[in-house]
Amino acid sequence: MAEQVLSVKGLVKRFGGLVATDYVDFDIDDNQIHALIGPNGAGKTTFVSQLAGGLHPDDGSISFYGSDITRLSMADRAHMGLVRSYQITSIFRNLTVYENLAISVQSRLKSTFNFFGKSAADRLREEVAAVALRIELADELDTLACHLSYGQQRQLEIGLALALNPRLLLLDEPMAGLSPDQVPWFVDFIKSLKGKDLSILLIEHDMDAVFKLSDRISVLVSGKRIFSGTPDEVKNSAEVKRAYLGD
Numbered sequence: 001m002a003e004q005v006l007s008v009k010g011l012v013k014r015f016g017g018l019v020a021t022d023y024v025d026f027d028i029d030d031n032q033i034h035a036l037i038g039p040n041g042a043g044k045t046t047f048v049s050q051l052a053g054g055l056h057p058d059d060g061s062i063s064f065y066g067s068d069i070t071r072l073s074m075a076d077r078a079h080m081g082l083v084r085s086y087q088i089t090s091i092f093r094n095l096t097v098y099e100n101l102a103i104s105v106q107s108r109l110k111s112t113f114n115f116f117g118k119s120a121a122d123r124l125r126e127e128v129a130a131v132a133l134r135i136e137l138a139d140e141l142d143t144l145a146c147h148l149s150y151g152q153q154r155q156l157e158i159g160l161a162l163a164l165n166p167r168l169l170l171l172d173e174p175m176a177g178l179s180p181d182q183v184p185w186f187v188d189f190i191k192s193l194k195g196k197d198l199s200i201l202l203i204e205h206d207m208d209a210v211f212k213l214s215d216r217i218s219v220l221v222s223g224k225r226i227f228s229g230t231p232d233e234v235k236n237s238a239e240v241k242r243a244y245l246g247d
C-alpha cells in the first residue's frame, strides 16, 4: 500500500457566518498528483492556505507523514517538506535564475552547511544546478528573471519551491495565464516532477489539464468535499456533473 503523505480530518474554517471549509476529510498518498477542483468561491484556496499554515483552522486536524502539524508555523511545515509554491510575485525579477534559486537553496542549507566536507559554495552550486535541470532552465542560469518568458517565470516559481526539497508541493493554479499552446508542455512538465517522495496537490481551473495530470481528484463545493476519485470516476459521477462540471 502507498505511504500516506497527508491526512486531513474534519477541517473547518469560518469567516464570520460563512463556512469556507466545512468538515473536510482529505488524504494524499505518496507519488500522487491530487487535484482539488470546484467552482469559484468553493474554498480551494482557503483549504490550501490551512495546509500550508497561512490560515489556522477552527476545527479538525492535519497530519503530515503521521505527525500532527495542525498548529505548526508555515516555516516549520516547509522545513518538514510541505511547501507551497507562490505566484510569480515571489520571483526576484532583477536577479538571475541562478541567484533566485540560490536564495531558496541557501535558506534550506544554511543550518546544515557545517556538516558537509565540501565547501558551502560548491554544494550550493550543485544544488542550484540540479534544480535548474528539473525545471528545464539549466541554459538560463545567467538570465535575469525579468527577461524570461512568462512560462519560464512560472517554471522558476516552481523551482523556488523545489529548492526547498518538498515532499508535498502545493501548486495553486500553476498554469494560469499560459497561452493554450503552452499548456500541453506544462502538463508534461508538472507530471515529470512527481515521484517517490514528491506528491503534488494541484488547484487548477483547466479541466483538460486536470484530467490528464491527476491520479486522484477531489471536488469541493461550498466548502464541502462532495466527491473524491480517479479522473474517470469524477467524469462519470452524476453528483459532480450536477454540482460542478455540467453535462
Ligand SMILES: Nc1ncnc2c1ncn2[C@@H]1O[C@H](COP(=O)(O)OP(=O)(O)OP(=O)(O)O)[C@@H](O)[C@H]1O
Pocket: 015, 018, 020, 038, 039, 040, 041, 042, 043, 044, 045, 046, 047
Ligand atoms: N479572508 C477572508 N475573509 C472573509 N471571507 C473570505 C476570506 N477568504 C476567502 N473568503 C471567502 O471564502 C469563500 C471561499 O474562498 P476561496 O478563495 O477559498 O475559494 P476558491 O475555491 O479558492 O475560489 P477561486 O476558484 O475563485 O479562487 C469565498 O466565499 C470567499 O469570499
